[in-house]
Amino acid sequence: MRILGIDYGEKRIGLAISDPLGLTAQGLPTIERVTAEDYLQKLADVIKEKGVSRIIVGLPKSMNNTIGKKAEEVLEFVEVLKSNLNLPVVTVDERLTTVRAYKAMSETKMSLRKKQKRVDMISAQFILQSYLDKKQFEVPEI
Numbered sequence: 001m002r003i004l005g006i007d008y009g010e011k012r013i014g015l016a017i018s019d020p021l022g023l024t025a026q027g028l029p030t031i032e033r034v035t036a037e038d039y040l041q042k043l044a045d046v047i048k049e050k051g052v053s054r055i056i057v058g059l060p061k062s063m064n065n066t067i068g069k070k071a072e073e074v075l076e077f078v079e080v081l082k083s084n085l086n087l088p089v090v091t092v093d094e095r096l097t098t099v100r101a102y103k104a105m106s107e108t109k110m111s112l113r114k115k116q117k118r119v120d121m122i123s124a125q126f127i128l129q130s131y132l133d134k135k136q137f138e139v140p141e142i
Contacts, residue, residue: 004052005128007094007120008077013039014120016128017050022135025128027121040084047085055087058094058127092131094123 005025007014015028031042046052057078060070067075074091081089 001053002050003054003056003128003132004047004050005124005131006055006057007123007127008057008074009033009120010073012120013043014122014124015046016121016124017046017052018128018132022132025125025132027118027125030118030120040080043081044085047087052087055081055085055089056128056131057081057089057091058123059091060094090131092127094127 001022002020003018003022005016005018011033013031013033015030016025017028018025028046031039033039047055057074059074060068062068062071078089078091081087
């Protein structure tokens with residue numbers, strides 16, 4: 001059972017995949033968007049290839065925990081995923097993941113252009129890893 005993590009953006013969609021045990025998140029190549037729906041087939045291909053059973057999408061809430069314009073766009077994206085991919089889709093709070101991703105890359109000798117290309121993938125890893133970490137501490141129902 002693999003889980004796909006998504007950092008949704010207008011230009012790029014960052015992706016991360018869990019290991020088969022659902023313990024760690026590894027980055028996948030970012031999907032570049034050209035049109036509004038061109039990403040769906042690419043996502044479907046990744047889901048089939050990796051055997052994904054669940055999707056986690058980062059929800060960019062405002063710092064005061066409200067839903068703003070960006071979060072509304074993500075919720076629309078989630079509905080598109082649910083209706084087209086027939087998998088459970090869960091949102092998780094992604095506040096400051098992009099900041100954390102840039103901070104994680106700050107000590108590398110990467111150019112700003114390379115960092116900008118990788119930030120979505122790293123953000124997706126943070127989103128998915130936070131979900132996996134919380135899931136490990138859930139008490140199973142009996």
